[in-house]
Structure formats: structure tokens, C-alpha cells
Amino acid sequence: EPEVTQTPSHQVTQMGQEVILRCVPISNHLYFYWYRQILGQKVEFLVSFYNNEISEKSEIFDDQFSVERPDGSNFTLKIRSTKLEDSAMYFCASSPDSLTGELFFGEGSRLTVL
Amino acid sequence: ILNVEQSPQSLHVQEGDSTNFTCSFPSSNFYALHWYRWETAKSPEALFVMTLNGDEKKKGRISATLNTKEGYSYLYIKGSQPEDSATYLCARDNFGNEKLTFGTGTRLTIIP
Numbered sequence: 001e002p003e004v005t006q007t008p009s010h011q012v013t014q015m016g017q018e019v020i021l022r023c024v025p026i027s028n029h030l031y032f033y034w035y036r037q038i039l040g041q042k043v044e045f046l047v048s049f050y051n052n053e054i055s056e057k058s059e060i061f062d063d064q065f066s067v068e069r070p071d072g073s074n075f076t077l078k079i080r081s082t083k084l085e086d087s088a089m090y091f092c093a094s095s096p097d098s099l100t101g102e103l104f105f106g107e108g109s110r111l112t113v114l
Numbered sequence: 115i116l117n118v119e120q121s122p123q124s125l126h127v128q129e130g131d132s133t134n135f136t137c138s139f140p141s142s143n144f145y146a147l148h149w150y151r152w153e154t155a156k157s158p159e160a161l162f163v164m165t166l167n168g169d170e171k172k173k174g175r176i177s178a179t180l181n182t183k184e185g186y187s188y189l190y191i192k193g194s195q196p197e198d199s200a201t202y203l204c205a206r207d208n209f210g211n212e213k214l215t216f217g218t219g220t221r222l223t224i225i226p
Contacts, residue, residue: 004157031212042118043158043203043216056213091158095212101146101163103212107156 002026006092006106014114016081021109023075023092031095032075033103034067036060036088043091049075082113118206120217127194128225134190135220137204141185146207148214149178149189153200161189161202194224 005024013019025032034046047057049067066078075094079086089110093103119138127133139147146165150158162171167182175192191198201221205214 033212035214042218043205043214045213045215048213058213101148101165101207101210101212102160103148103214104160105150105157 002104004092004094004104004106006090006109008109009107010110010112012112012114013082015084019079019082019086019111021077021079021090021092021111023077023106024073025075025092025094026096026104027073029094029096029104031055031097032067032069033093033095034077035091035093035105037091037108038085038088046077046090079111082111084113087111087113118204118215118217120202120204120220122220123218124221124223126223126225127191129194129196131194132190132192133194133222134188135202135222137187137189137217139185139187139204139206139215139217141182143208144182144185144206145210147180147182147187148205148207149187150203150205151200152203152219158203189220191222194222196224196226198222199224 007022032049037043045058047061048055064080068076089108091108092106121136148163149161152158162178164180169180171178177190180187201219203219205216
């Protein structure tokens with residue numbers, strides 16, 4: 001069964017360092033998302049991406065964050081200069097279209113900023 | 115209700131018993147309500163996406179109902195099994211753009 005895969009599963013980084021989280025969405029899907037969950041808090045929306053551009057982003061998704069689909073298969077989230085409060089589980093998701101509404105999530109990448 | 119709220123936060127249920135839990139959400143500007151099942155160390159898995167008031171959906175022993183006028187959805191599990199142990203998340207989609215607002219989840223533990 002097709003699935004969304006994410007790497008790395010866990011990354012530890014120093015504050016101020018750049019981090020890239022990678023995702024391979026399901027191959028025929030057209031809509032891509034990043035969500036995150038800070039420990040003990042709700043899962044929260046970061047950004048949605050369609051047709052090679054950002055379609056929606058939350059207030060969290062500031063200039064330190066960027067997304068890219070560099071080669072038609074990978075979908076990356078970059079954090080330029082990590083802060084302690086960026087420590088969270090980051091989930092990539094994809095969807096075949098915006099009509100069914102169902103999101104297919106990866107297992108998440110845990111980011112720990114020291 | 116401004117946020118998506120779920121209750122209870124956690125629940126222990128004897129194997130074989132049936133159970134249910136609640137998701138409450140703002141009823142204005144509603145588009146869809148999602149339910150996801152999230153086992154530890156795995157990815158959240160979609161159970162249902164519901165859009166119409168009065169919707170009832172069923173997948174095996176799990177079913178869900180939706181009341182968009184009063185802003186709540188119930189998830190029911192009949193005859194709980196150990197493999198039902200997971201966190202059950204609900205999320206509201208306001209505009210059909212899949213920018214989901216999640217609840218905190220209900221953590222269900224089935225006691226053998």
C-alpha cells in the first residue's frame with residue numbers, strides 16, 4: 001500500500017542551525033502539507049502546497065520556514081535558523097485532491113533543538 | 115466554542131466493551147470534520163471525513179456521527195479489541211482547503 005515516507009525520523013540540532021526535513025508523498029497525490037505537534041500540544045497546521053506553490057500558511061510559518069518540491073518526488077521543509085521552540089514532531093501529509101479531504105500522513109520527523 | 119475540543123482526554127475500556135467519545139467544534143463556516151486514528155510510533159490514519167449534517171459513517175466496528183448545527187461529532191467503537199488502543203484525533207476543515215484544526219485527541223487504552 002502506498003505511503004508517505006519521512007526522513008530523518010529524529011534529528012537533534014543546535015539552536016541557530018539550519019534543518020531540512022524530507023518527505024516523499026504518495027506518487028499520484030497533488031496536495032502536500034506540513035503539520036507539527038509540540039509535545040503535549042495539539043497538532044497544528046503549518047503550510048499547504050499545490051501546483052508548485054504555497055496555497056496556505058499559518059502564522060507559525062514565518063520567514064524562517066520554507067518548503068520546496070525540488071524534483072517532483074521529494075517535498076522538503078527547511079527551517080533556516082532553528083529556535084528552541086521549534087522542537088516538535090513534524091508531519092508531512094499528502095492528498096490526491098481537495099475534494100475527498102482525506103490526508104495521508106507520514107510517521108513524522110522528531111526535531112530536537114538544543 | 116472557538117477551538118476543536120475532544121473528551122475525554124483518555125479512556126480505559128475493558129476488551130469487549132463498547133465505547134464512544136466526543137469532538138466539539140465551532141459550527142459556523144463548517145466544511146468537513148475528519149477523524150484520524152493514531153497508534154504510537156505510526157502515522158495518523160484517516161478513519162472518516164464527514165461533511166453533511168446527520169452524516170453517519172461506519173468502518174467495521176467503528177462508526178461516527180456528525181451534527182453540524184450544534185457542532186459535535188461522536189466516534190463509537192463496538193466490542194473493543196486490544197488493537198483499538200490508539201489516540202483518536204478529530205479535526206475541522208473550515209474552507210475545504212484541508213487546513214485542519216485538530217483537537218487534543220482521546221487516548222484510548224483497551225484492557226485485555
